[in-house]
Amino acid sequence: GQQVMQIPQYQHVQEGEDFTTYCNSSTTLSNIQWYKQRPGGHPVFLIQLVKSGEVKKQKRLTFQFGEAKKNSSLHITATQTTDVGTYFCAGRRGNTPLVFGKGTRLSVIA
Amino acid sequence: NAGVMQNPRHLVRRRGQEARLRCSPMKGHSHVYWYRQLPEEGLKFMVYLQKENIIDESGMPKERFSAEFPKEGPSILRIQQVVRGDSAAYFCASSLSPGQGAAGANVLTFGAGSRLTVL
Numbered sequence: 423g424q425q426v427m428q429i430p431q432y433q434h435v436q437e438g439e440d441f442t443t444y445c446n447s448s449t450t451l452s453n454i455q456w457y458k459q460r461p462g463g464h465p466v467f468l469i470q471l472v473k474s475g476e477v478k479k480q481k482r483l484t485f486q487f488g489e490a491k492k493n494s495s496l497h498i499t500a501t502q503t504t505d506v507g508t509y510f511c512a513g514r515r516g517n518t519p520l521v522f523g524k525g526t527r528l529s530v531i532a
Numbered sequence: 533n534a535g536v537m538q539n540p541r542h543l544v545r546r547r548g549q550e551a552r553l554r555c556s557p558m559k560g561h562s563h564v565y566w567y568r569q570l571p572e573e574g575l576k577f578m579v580y581l582q583k584e585n586i587i588d589e590s591g592m593p594k595e596r597f598s599a600e601f602p603k604e605g606p607s608i609l610r611i612q613q614v615v616r617g618d619s620a621a622y623f624c625a626s627s628l629s630p631g632q633g634a635a636g637a638n639v640l641t642f643g644a645g646s647r648l649t650v651l
Contacts, residue, residue, distance in 0.1 A: 428574075453638060464623060464642045465575065510574065512640075519565060519588055520640060524574035 424449050426513050428523030436531050441498040443526035445511035452514050454487055454494045459525070460507045468496075468509075501530050534559065537606075538624050538643035546651050551611040551618070553646040557626030563587075564607040565640060566599060569621045581607055614650045621645045 425448040435441050445454065453472045457465040469478055471487035471494060478485045484497045494511055508525040537556040545551050557564050563582055567575040577591040581601040592599065596614075601607040611618055625640035 455639065457640075457642075464644050465625075465640075467639050467641070470639060512575075514638065519577050519580045519591075520638075521577060522567070522575040527572070 424513070424515060424518070424521050426511060426521050426523040428511055428526055430526055431524065432527045432529070434529045434531065435501050437503060438500050441501050441505070441528055443496050443509050443511075443528075445494045445496075445513075445523055447492045447513045449515055450491050452491075452516055454491075455512045455514075455520065456485060456494075456496055457510045457512060457522075458507050459510065463507075465510060498528075501528070503530050503532055506530050536561075536624055536626050536641050536643035538646050540646060541644060542647050542649070544649045544651060545614050547615055548613050551614050551648055551650075553609040553611075553622050553624075553648070554606040555609070555624030555626075555643060556606040557624075558641050560628070561626035561641070562629055563627045564601050565625045565627070566607075566609050567623045567625065569623060569645075571620075575623065578609070611648075614648070616650050619648055619650045621647045 427446045429444050453470055455470045456468040458468055459465045469485050474491050475489045476487040482499045486495045508527045510522050510525040512520040512522045514520050536558050539554050565580050566578040568578055569575050579592045579599045580588040584603050596612045598610045623642050623645045625642045627640050
């Protein structure tokens with residue numbers, strides 16, 4: 423079945439450093455979504471990418487969808503303590519349910 | 533405009549008892565999904581339902597687990613004869629009808645989760 427892999431599993435950064443998490447799918451995706459889950463919280467939708475090669479920005483966050491629509495990345499510039507949490511990518515083929523990666527847990531040291 | 537409502541937020545059961553988790557989707561959403569999350573793990577898809585219809589239950593264990601989304605009332609995830617390995621957070625999410633091109637149709641809105649502890 424469809425698999426979505428995410429690396430790294432954990433990332434510890436100093437406040438102000440950049441952070442990137444990578445997502446790879448075993449199959450071509452219709453779209454990819456990113457969610458953030460704060461410690462003890464629930465996943466919250468961040469963004470959806472649909473087009474091949476698409477790049478979207480939300481303030482310090484930059485999201486990319488690969489040309490082959492099989493990989494994606496999330497880059498955070500100048501991390502802040504409010505960025506702490508686990509970032510999940512989730513991919514979908516057609517109308518199948520979203521398949522989530524295992525997430526990258528980000529810790530930010532002030 | 534209430535979001536996805538899940539209850540109970542915390543549930544403690546002894547081995548062999550039954551657990552019932554309820555989920556009311558966001559207003560206007562017709563599709564419900566259940567995901568399970570073990571500590572420090574990702575979200576594992578369990579089941580996808582529409583009113584009175586199971587669309588995809590490929591992630592549901594074959595035994596002891598069942599889900600429904602009746603015409604009236606919330607969606608229910610039922611776990612019979614719970615075992616310690618069932619201890620996890622169970623998240624419900626809802627969406628508009630996916631794949632129909634409406635803005636945000638594919639986006640999941642999650643509830644706060646129900647955390648099940650089996651003693």
